Amino acid sequence: MTNVAPIKTARLILRQWKPEDVPQFVAMNEDPEVMKYFPGGLSPQQSEGWAENCRQMLERQGWGLWAVEVQSTGEFIGFVGLHAPTIDLPFNPCVEIGWRLKSSAWGKGFATEAARACIDYGFSVMGLTEIVSFTSVVNTPSSAVMERLAMTRDPATFEHPSVPPGHVLREHCVYRISASDWLLTKP
Numbered sequence: 001m002t003n004v005a006p007i008k009t010a011r012l013i014l015r016q017w018k019p020e021d022v023p024q025f026v027a028m029n030e031d032p033e034v035m036k037y038f039p040g041g042l043s044p045q046q047s048e049g050w051a052e053n054c055r056q057m058l059e060r061q062g063w064g065l066w067a068v069e070v071q072s073t074g075e076f077i078g079f080v081g082l083h084a085p086t087i088d089l090p091f092n093p094c095v096e097i098g099w100r101l102k103s104s105a106w107g108k109g110f111a112t113e114a115a116r117a118c119i120d121y122g123f124s125v126m127g128l129t130e131i132v133s134f135t136s137v138v139n140t141p142s143s144a145v146m147e148r149l150a151m152t153r154d155p156a157t158f159e160h161p162s163v164p165p166g167h168v169l170r171e172h173c174v175y176r177i178s179a180s181d182w183l184l185t186k187p
């Protein structure tokens with residue numbers, strides 16, 4: 001697959017990554033506000049690798065972590081998308097939804113708007129029966145997105161295997177939504 005069909009929402013385009021996104025992605029991952037709930041920052045080389053992995057995954061699968069652009073300005077603001085985690089999680093196999101936006105793009109409803117389009121894609125195009133999302137229990141901005149999406153929080157939390165034991169970010173909560181619930185609740 002070479003052409004990744006862009007997904008349009010009212011204000012955004014979810015699309016394949018472009019080379020000009022990468023320096024902005026590097027800068028975004030150097031912003032301590034953006035990386036507040038991650039155990040370590042990302043070096044420019046790691047960010048470049050991330051962007052290239054996202055690009056390749058979209059090209060290979062047609063779905064993944066889409067680059068998000070604001071339609072009215074053409075600005076790249078980060079990524080939102082779907083991912084099948086390969087790390088050892090208590091609820092694997094699964095498809096998760098995730099997001100990371102520039103801090104200048106927060107507080108505008110962009111993450112939720114983009115995520116709704118990704119969930120629609122996951123259920124209607126990919127035929128998934130469930131989508132999960134997980135975050136550190138202290139990352140309340142991220143769990144607020146999950147709640148705006150009408151995802152339901154599991155009663156139990158889990159220890160993220162990639163975060164060192166004892167670290168404040170190790171305890172994670174999991175949210176999920178089924179295809180049938182999405183059809184009932186989507187606006």
Ligand SMILES: CC(C)(COP(=O)(O)OP(=O)(O)OC[C@H]1O[C@@H](n2cnc3c(N)ncnc32)[C@H](O)[C@@H]1OP(=O)(O)O)[C@@H](O)C(=O)NCCC(=O)NCCS
Binds near residue numbers: 035100
């Ligand atoms: C998680 C993250 C994407 C959430 O961003 P966010 O801006 O809080 O979430 P949304 O884009 O859904 O925006 C919702 C906010 O926009 C406001 N808003 C303003 N205009 C709006 C509009 N037209 N439509 C909808 N909401 C609007 C909402 O009221 C809400 O504000 P509130 O939080 O004060 O209630 C962001 O904090 C981030 O990128 N963090 C760093 C990366 C990260 O932690 N990722 C998650 C790892 S698990």
